[in-house]
Structure formats: structure tokens, C-alpha cells
Amino acid sequence: MSLRKLMDWFDNRLGISDVLSFMTKKDIPQHKHSIWYYTGSSILLFFCIQVVTGFMLALYYRPTLEEANASVARIMTEVPMGWLVRSLHSWSASFMIIFVFVHLLSIWITKAYRPPREITWMTGVFLLVVSLAFGFTGYLLPWDDLSLSATKVGTDIPRAIPVMGAWVTKFLRGGEDVTGDTLTRFFSIHISILPVFAFLFLAFHLFLIQKHGVSYPLELEEKKERVKTLPFWPNFVYREMVVWLVLIGILCTVVIFLPPSLDTQADLMAPAPEGVKPEWYFLFLFQTLKIFPSQMLIVSGETMAILLILLGFMLFFFLPLFDTKPTEWRGKLITFSAYIVVLYAVIMSVWSLL
Amino acid sequence: MKIKYSLITRRNFLNGLLGGWAAALMASFISPALKFVFPPYREPDEVILPWSEYKDMSPNSTKIFPWGSKPGIFKQNDDGTHTAFVGVCTHLDCNVTYIPDQRKFFCACHDGWYDENGIQIAGPPPTPMRKLEITIEGEDLIIRKPGVKVE
Ligand code: FES
Numbered sequence: 001m002s003l004r005k006l007m008d009w010f011d012n013r014l015g016i017s018d019v020l021s022f023m024t025k026k027d028i029p030q031h032k033h034s035i036w037y038y039t040g041s042s043i044l045l046f047f048c049i050q051v052v053t054g055f056m057l058a059l060y061y062r063p064t065l066e067e068a069n070a071s072v073a074r075i076m077t078e079v080p081m082g083w084l085v086r087s088l089h090s091w092s093a094s095f096m097i098i099f100v101f102v103h104l105l106s107i108w109i110t111k112a113y114r115p116p117r118e119i120t121w122m123t124g125v126f127l128l129v130v131s132l133a134f135g136f137t138g139y140l141l142p143w144d145d146l147s148l149s150a151t152k153v154g155t156d157i158p159r160a161i162p163v164m165g166a167w168v169t170k171f172l173r174g175g176e177d178v179t180g181d182t183l184t185r186f187f188s189i190h191i192s193i194l195p196v197f198a199f200l201f202l203a204f205h206l207f208l209i210q211k212h213g214v215s216y217p218l219e220l221e222e223k224k225e226r227v228k229t230l231p232f233w234p235n236f237v238y239r240e241m242v243v244w245l246v247l248i249g250i251l252c253t254v255v256i257f258l259p260p261s262l263d264t265q266a267d268l269m270a271p272a273p274e275g276v277k278p279e280w281y282f283l284f285l286f287q288t289l290k291i292f293p294s295q296m297l298i299v300s301g302e303t304m305a306i307l308l309i310l311l312g313f314m315l316f317f318f319l320p321l322f323d324t325k326p327t328e329w330r331g332k333l334i335t336f337s338a339y340i341v342v343l344y345a346v347i348m349s350v351w352s353l354l
Numbered sequence: 355m356k357i358k359y360s361l362i363t364r365r366n367f368l369n370g371l372l373g374g375w376a377a378a379l380m381a382s383f384i385s386p387a388l389k390f391v392f393p394p395y396r397e398p399d400e401v402i403l404p405w406s407e408y409k410d411m412s413p414n415s416t417k418i419f420p421w422g423s424k425p426g427i428f429k430q431n432d433d434g435t436h437t438a439f440v441g442v443c444t445h446l447d448c449n450v451t452y453i454p455d456q457r458k459f460f461c462a463c464h465d466g467w468y469d470e471n472g473i474q475i476a477g478p479p480p481t482p483m484r485k486l487e488i489t490i491e492g493e494d495l496i497i498r499k500p501g502v503k504v505e
């Protein structure tokens with residue numbers, strides 16, 4: 001049987017040529033904001049790296065109170081290339097979060113979530129939450145001093161939410177306190193629950209993007225026909241691959257020269273070490289909590305802070321539903337607020353490091 | 355009385371029956387699942403420690419003992435009395451530490467301070483540290499949750 005025939009055999013059963021012709025017909029517009037189209041596939045690149053390196057780390061990691069820290073130490077010192085795999089996993093996580101932020105911001109600023117893409121935006125915000133949850137649960141797994149205290153603080157925060165909060169804390173910790181159960185629980189959330197959500201939302205997100213096609217910037221919406229375009233396959237994908245190559249180059253450089261450290265094993269009885277900090281992407285929330293006084297009006301400062309943060313998140317999630325008049329002052333204000341949020345996050349993060 | 359036509363079609367009836375059955379079955383799974391996910395946990399009512407290890411502490415010093423899965427802090431005061439605290443910050447649960455020179459408890463997580471009696475004096479902590487009751491019976495140092503009666 002010739003190759004041609006073999007291909008046909010599969011094509012008749014899988015419909016590959018339909019997919020290919022759909023991809024060739026899909027056009028990517030070229031204009032001065034085109035660069036943001038590349039952020040999505042960059043996230044996908046780092047996500048794939050996370051999946052592969054995550055599988056690898058799980059071969060040696062042991063999620064128990066007694067062995068967690070030692071097993072990470074073993075990965076770093078004994079397992080051949082172990083330090084490299086852990087360093088990749090840790091750095092690629094940060095890179096992924098950076099690109100998730102940039103991706104969402106670019107959509108916010110260019111208002112690409114205009115109808116009919118509101119739900120695409122919302123699935124994207126879910127994916128942001130899933131990514132942050134990956135980061136939060138992963139941070140505890142090496143089980144060292146800093147990660148223990150950061151997790152104590154992080155899991156205690158929901159307690160300040162009226163009514164539901166105490167249950168959330170209990171659920172996250174697997175009890176009243178952070179213990180070995182918390183570690184095992186975080187591990188299983190990190191490697192089984194979150195991946196399921198990540199894949200589901202990712203599939204849904206990608207499906208919606210195929211369904212609606214790529215969004216045009218607001219100012220080009222009217223003259224769509226005159227905008228130059230590029231076929232998705234193969235032209236655009238080839239360009240994306242060039243971007244990936246550059247990103248992998250940068251990633252490998254930091255991975256090799258700045259591998260993550262590992263502190264001494266966490267001790268549940270020891271006082272919190274100085275300089276407890278969460279991962280960099282939580283710093284601005286951390287600082288926000290810190291500057292609220294202990295008592296505000298009738299509630300504690302903490303409750304106030306967390307309610308405000310939740311409110312902010314809700315606004316963010318439903319953004320496309322508010323931003324219905326893009327060219328009027330409300331739309332301009334919403335675009336402007338994106339810059340304010342970035343400024344706030346940067347100032348707070350830097351402040352927390354001082 | 356016999357009605358000439360049925361009020362509900364056979365399909366609707368079956369849908370309701372099977373749907374109701376499925377919903378009830380699912381609902382009956384929720385409670386055991388929740389019980390599994392939220393393990394029961396109780397803070398200890400009391401811990402018993404060997405008094406000999408604590409009786410010769412110098413004034414204004416502290417010793418840590420395990421209070422369940424958190425640290426407890428046993429403190430020897432200047433006048434020979436003792437106090438016991440649950441050693442976690444009332445802000446967000448970090449373990450605190452006693453700094454004898456300054457006669458203060460300190461929480462490194464967000465710069466929280468308590469005086470030597472566990473009263474919050476600076477930073478975010480909203481309430482005083484939790485105190486525990488101390489009794490000494492022969493060789494045993496017994497530390498209890500306030501108000502708990504143990505036989
Ligand atoms: S946890 Fe102690 S000050 Fe925040």
C-alpha cells in the first residue's frame with residue numbers, strides 16, 4: 001500500500017484534511033497590534049513544558065511530611081539532570097504566568113473581548129485562576145521554611161470571608177492547621193485536580209477561538225476587508241515557532257544560571273522566618289493585605305481587604321459585560337483602568353520587596 | 355372516576371421518575387463525600403508535659419511545646435509565675451517568637467507585635483494571643499484549653 005493510500009485511509013476515518021483546510025482558510029490579520037496574537041501560543045508552549053517536566057518530577061517527588069524536602073533535595077543533587085528539570089519547571093511556571101498576564105492585559109486594552117467573545121474572555125480568566133492555583137499549590141511542595149509560612153498565611157486568608165471562609169480554609173488545609181495532610185492534599189490538587197480543569201478550560205477556550213476567529217482591533221473593525229492577512233497554516237504557525245525558539249533560548253539561559261534554591265526542611269513548631277514572601281505574582285496581594293489596618297469600620301481590616309480583592313476580581317471577570325460602549329467615555333475609562341491596575345501591581349510588588 | 359386522557363405523557367413520567375431517582379442518588383453521595391474531604395479535627399483539650407523540664411527555666415524566657423500540630427509557648431515570668439500561649443499569630447496564623455530583650459512576641463510574616471502578656475501592640479494582629487491554663491500536679495505540667503474540664 002502506498003503512503004498516499006495510507007494517508008487516505010486515515011483521512012477518511014479522522015477527517016484530517018478538513019481540519020487542515022480550515023486552518024489554511026483561517027486568517028490572521030496583520031496590523032500594528034498583531035504582536036499580541038503571539039502571546040497565546042507562548043502560554044501554550046510553557047504549559048507544555050510544565051506538563052512534561054511535571055511528569056518527570058513526579059517520578060521522584062514524595063508528598064509526605066517526612067520525605068518531601070529530602071526528595072526535592074535528592075532531585076537537585078543525586079538524580080541525573082534533576083536540577084535542570086526542577087529549574088525548568090520552576091522558571092517555566094513564572095514565564096507562563098507572565099505571558100498569561102500579558103495576554104489578558106492585551107485583550108483588556110485592545111478590547112478584544114467585544115461580543116461575541118465574552119465567554120472566551122471568561123474561560124481565559126478561569127485559566128488565569130487555574131494557573132495561579134498551580135503556582136500556589138506548587139510553592140508548598142518543596143516543604144521548606146518559607147513555603148510553609150507562605151502557605152499558612154495564604155490558606156488563612158479565606159477565613160476572613162464571612163460565612164463560607166472558614167470552610168474554604170479547612171478544605172485547603174485538610175484540617176484546622178497546615179500539616180502533613182495539607183502537603184499531600186496540595187500535591188494531589190496540583191497534579192490531578194488542576195490539570196483536569198486546565199485541559200477542559202483550555203479545550204473550551206481554543207474551541208471558542210476557532211469558532212469566532214481572531215478579533216480585529218477596534219479601529220480596524222470597519223475596514224476589515226482592506227487589512228492584510230496571513231494564513232494561519234503554515235505562515236502564522238511558522239512565525240510562532242520562531243517566537244518559541246527565542247523564548248526557549250531565554251528560558252534555558254535563566255534555567256541554567258539561576259536554578260531555584262531549597263531551604264531547610266519546614267518545622268511546624270519553629271517560629272516564622274523573616275522575609276516570608278509568596279511567589280512574585282502574589283506579592284501585590286500580599287502587600288495589599290499588609291497595609292490594611294487591623295480594624296476598619298465594623299469589620300477587621302483583613303475582611304475589608306479580601307472583600308475588596310474579591311470585588312475587583314468579579315469586575316475583572318465580568319469586564320466584557322460592562323464594557324459595552326467601547327468608544328464612549330466609559331469604554332475609555334475601562335481601558336485606562338488597565339494601566340492603573342498594572343501601575344498599582346508594580347508599585348505594591350516593589351514596595352513589598354523593600 | 356376515569357379520565358379520558360392522561361395528564362402526563364408516559365415519557366414525561368419516566369423522565370421525572372428516572373431523573374428524580376438520579377438526583378436523589380447523587381444527593382445521597384454528597385454528604386459522605388464532604389465528610390471525607392473535611393477530616394474531623396480537634397485541638398487537644400490538654401497536653402501533659404514533664405514538669406522537671408520546665409521548672410528551672412530562667413525568668414523572662416520561653417520554651418516551645420507541641421500543642422496539637424501548632425506550637426505552644428510556655429513562658430516563665432519575672433515573678434515566678436508562668437503563662438502558656440498558643441504560639442500562632444492571630445492575624446494569619448504564622449508561628450510567633452518571643453524576643454526576651456524587648457519583652458515582646460514577634461510575628462515575622464507581616465511584622466506583628468504583642469507585649470509580654472500577649473496583647474497586640476503593633477502591626478496587623480487583631481486580637482491578643484490565645485492563653486492556655488496551667489496546672490501542676492506532682493511531676494506533671496498540664497496545659498489546658500481554658501474552660502475545659504478533664505477528669
Ligand atoms: S500572620 Fe502574624 S502578622 Fe500576619
